[in-house]
Amino acid sequence: MNHEQATPTAAYQPVNGRLLEVEDLHVEFHTRDGVARAINGVSFTLDAGETLAILGESGSGKSVTAQAIMGILDMPPAKIPAGAIRYCGQDLLTMPEEQRRKTRGPEISMIFQDALSSLNPVFPVGWQIAEMFRMHRGMNKSDAKEQALRLMQRVQIPAAKERINSYPHQFSGGMRQRIMIAMAIALDPAVLIADEPTTALDVTVQAQIMNLLHDLQEERQMGLILITHDLGVVADVADRIAVMYAGRLVEKADILPIYAHPAHPYTKGLLDSIPRLDQKGQTLRAIAGLPPNLLRIPEGCAFNPRCYLAQDVCHRDLPSLREVAPGRWSACHFAEEVLDV
Amino acid sequence: MSDIILEGKDLKKYYPIKTGVLRRTTGHVKAVDGVSFELRKGETLGIVGESGCGKSTLGRLLMRLEEPTDGHVFFGGEDMAKASTSQMRKLRRDIQIVFQDPYTSLNPRMTVGDIVGEPFEIHSDVIPKGGRRKRVQELLDLVGLNPEHINRYPHQFSGGQRQRIGIARGIALNPKVLICDEPVSALDVSVQAQVVNLLEKLQNELGLAYVFIAHDLSVVRHISDRVGVMYLGKLVELGEEDQVYEHPTHPYTQALLSAVPVPDPTLRGKRDQIVLVGDVPSPANPPSGCRFHTRCWRAQDVCKAEEPILQDRPDGVTQHRSACHFAEPRTVVERSE
Ligand SMILES: Nc1ncnc2c1ncn2[C@@H]1O[C@H](COP(=O)(O)OP(=O)(O)OP(=O)(O)O)[C@@H](O)[C@H]1O
Numbered sequence: 081m082n083h084e085q086a087t088p089t090a091a092y093q094p095v096n097g098r099l100l101e102v103e104d105l106h107v108e109f110h111t112r113d114g115v116a117r118a119i120n121g122v123s124f125t126l127d128a129g130e131t132l133a134i135l136g137e138s139g140s141g142k143s144v145t146a147q148a149i150m151g152i153l154d155m156p157p158a159k160i161p162a163g164a165i166r167y168c169g170q171d172l173l174t175m176p177e178e179q180r181r182k183t184r185g186p187e188i189s190m191i192f193q194d195a196l197s198s199l200n201p202v203f204p205v206g207w208q209i210a211e212m213f214r215m216h217r218g219m220n221k222s223d224a225k226e227q228a229l230r231l232m233q234r235v236q237i238p239a240a241k242e243r244i245n246s247y248p249h250q251f252s253g254g255m256r257q258r259i260m261i262a263m264a265i266a267l268d269p270a271v272l273i274a275d276e277p278t279t280a281l282d283v284t285v286q287a288q289i290m291n292l293l294h295d296l297q298e299e300r301q302m303g304l305i306l307i308t309h310d311l312g313v314v315a316d317v318a319d320r321i322a323v324m325y326a327g328r329l330v331e332k333a334d335i336l337p338i339y340a341h342p343a344h345p346y347t348k349g350l351l352d353s354i355p356r357l358d359q360k361g362q363t364l365r366a367i368a369g370l371p372p373n374l375l376r377i378p379e380g381c382a383f384n385p386r387c388y389l390a391q392d393v394c395h396r397d398l399p400s401l402r403e404v405a406p407g408r409w410s411a412c413h414f415a416e417e418v419l420d421v
Numbered sequence: 422m423s424d425i426i427l428e429g430k431d432l433k434k435y436y437p438i439k440t441g442v443l444r445r446t447t448g449h450v451k452a453v454d455g456v457s458f459e460l461r462k463g464e465t466l467g468i469v470g471e472s473g474c475g476k477s478t479l480g481r482l483l484m485r486l487e488e489p490t491d492g493h494v495f496f497g498g499e500d501m502a503k504a505s506t507s508q509m510r511k512l513r514r515d516i517q518i519v520f521q522d523p524y525t526s527l528n529p530r531m532t533v534g535d536i537v538g539e540p541f542e543i544h545s546d547v548i549p550k551g552g553r554r555k556r557v558q559e560l561l562d563l564v565g566l567n568p569e570h571i572n573r574y575p576h577q578f579s580g581g582q583r584q585r586i587g588i589a590r591g592i593a594l595n596p597k598v599l600i601c602d603e604p605v606s607a608l609d610v611s612v613q614a615q616v617v618n619l620l621e622k623l624q625n626e627l628g629l630a631y632v633f634i635a636h637d638l639s640v641v642r643h644i645s646d647r648v649g650v651m652y653l654g655k656l657v658e659l660g661e662e663d664q665v666y667e668h669p670t671h672p673y674t675q676a677l678l679s680a681v682p683v684p685d686p687t688l689r690g691k692r693d694q695i696v697l698v699g700d701v702p703s704p705a706n707p708p709s710g711c712r713f714h715t716r717c718w719r720a721q722d723v724c725k726a727e728e729p730i731l732q733d734r735p736d737g738v739t740q741h742r743s744a745c746h747f748a749e750p751r752t753v754v755e756r757s758e
Pocket residue numbers: 109111116118136137138139140141142143144145157309374
């Protein structure tokens with residue numbers, strides 16, 4: 081097994097360990113029904129060896145953020161009217177196409193939400209992994225296949241040697257997800273984005289895969305962005321959390337304080353509304369109402385129709401994400417009150 | 422009178438595997454393979470297990486949407502297979518189902534009023550035609566939907582609202598038993614809690630008994646009085662909720678519970694997690710003896726040879742059914758608060 085570190089190639093050097101910097105990112109979709117403002121000014125950073133969890137409900141913009149970083153949004157209908165995505169200090173949005181191609185993929189790679197549909201059904205999985213080495217590393221066929229086999233073993237595919245020529249449909253959901261991980265780490269990326277890597281899987285398989293991701297990250301000092309809506313998984317693996325709502329970050333903090341004392345009513349609502357395995361609870365404190373339609377995001381704070389604290393100011397003024405306590409960022413006019421209770 | 426409302430006895434469902442141009446049956450998927458349990462009036466029985474272990478198939482057997490290959494379903498002590506056509510009509514009113522997927526289980530061309538009111542068309546003697554619209558509006562109100570939205574179509578509702586439509590339809594005929602097949606799995610956490618609370622409220626108000634099928638063990642614990650754990654078509658453990666969660670005796674249950682992430686970062690690395698190796702075997706070709714032996718760290722020769730039965734295995738601490746030759750309680754979930 082090669083233990084080479086996932087350090088960026090010579091072209092890139094992280095500044096003070098900082099790999100990625102997303103600044104004031106905006107993404108909109110131009111649809112027949114109007115402009116859907118999917119991302120409305122999102123900023124965060126990622127350091128080497130760090131796990132950042134992006135949390136939020138369906139439609140809040142988690143995948144679109146990831147797709148913008150990976151440069152795989154279809155434009156049109158998508159448009160990035162503002163923002164920067166810097167990798168080791170260089171903006172991916174403005175760099176020449178040729179350089180961008182050499183960065184996304186080898187340096188920054190991604191595991192997609194749906195493993196089955198992102199593997200090609202007509203090629204053997206071993207061939208698909210080997211193709212990465214042929215394309216990006218110019219390896220010959222037999223070396224590439226040898227590397228593919230090693231990777232399959234690394235992601236714990238049982239009897240990898242016998243299965244290297246099998247097709248995706250011959251693998252279970254959990255094994256397909258491991259193949260996706262193998263492909264995503266094949267080129268030793270410095271940044272790995274995992275979009276709901278275990279949502280479709282059972283808990284026992286989920287545990288295997290999260291352990292695997294953790295080991296790979298430690299071994300290579302990878303920066304990991306984990307996108308999920310599972311507060312349990314986040315509690316197990318994340319160093320920092322960013323919570324999204326209607327295309328904005330509403331809270332950002334280190335893992336421990338945010339679970340102990342959330343600083344935004346939405347985060348608090350999420351934590352209160354999940355049943356816990358280690359408790360036999362009473363009525364769950366559900367968040368009332370529904371997430372907003374992006375074509376008609378409410379005036380002021382987008383969360384105001386569902387918020388128990390909402391006042392006039394919340395219907396009028398958009399709260400900015402501000403530091404409400406050391407290391408704690410919240411986009412709520414009443415963050416201090418939320419923190420206090 | 423017994424308080425058992427629904428009972429399954431040694432239920433089996435084998436699906437033929439057909440291959441070749443002649444479509445000859447070359448084997449069987451043993452989706453459900455000898456499941457026995459009882460459901461009491463007004464209680465919630467949770468059914469958990471990994472994908473493909475046979476939970477939905479069991480639900481369909483209980484509804485008699487499918488005929489069992491073998492075994493019996495008793496409703497109020499009566500064998501459903503022996504029921505006359507008119508008795509069967511009555512039984513169909515008493516057991517209803519809510520399906521997993523709020524996006525595909527509702528007919529997109531029917532209005533909400535038609536969907537929720539459809540059971541009254543089928544069982545036309547329940548409510549006279551004139552009173553149906555009013556009853557449908559009452560039902561919508563009961564599940565927290567705006568009664569004025571009776572003429573809207575499913576696509577005009579969110580996932581959580583659609584699941585409420587399915588529930589309103591499920592309770593329309595005042596059933597005694599509601600089978601809920603993953604009713605909240607497709608929903609966001611914030612909306613999931615609304616639907617779970619609704620189900621609990623309806624149970625209190627209407628005295629419904631639930632069979633609650635899900636793969637989320639935390640949700641099942643929250644809502645269930647008793648819990649059954651399935652593995653490859655069989656129940657491996659069955660008992661009161663706190664017995665199964667706090668003193669599981671089957672290694673599979675122990676592994677399953679230990680793998681559930683707890684939303685508390687202070688517990689990171691402190692839980693003793695049992696990581697299973699290998700994948701779930703195929704239900705077409707299940708392992709001999711105990712089906713879990715291929716992944717079990719405690720397996721001995723006897724486990725390959727002899728199938729353990731689901732029975733009480735008293736040991737001083739626990740008193741619930743387990744299908745393990747070496748059943749022994751092990752705490753994997755510490756109760757907090
Ligand atoms: N191609 C597109 N055209 C129009 N709108 C789009 C497109 N892609 C995404 N959107 C919208 O952008 C918003 C954010 O979507 P995104 O996929 O990022 O959500 P998500 O947070 O990943 O949700 P989930 O948890 O369901 O995966 C959604 O409202 C979605 O409908």
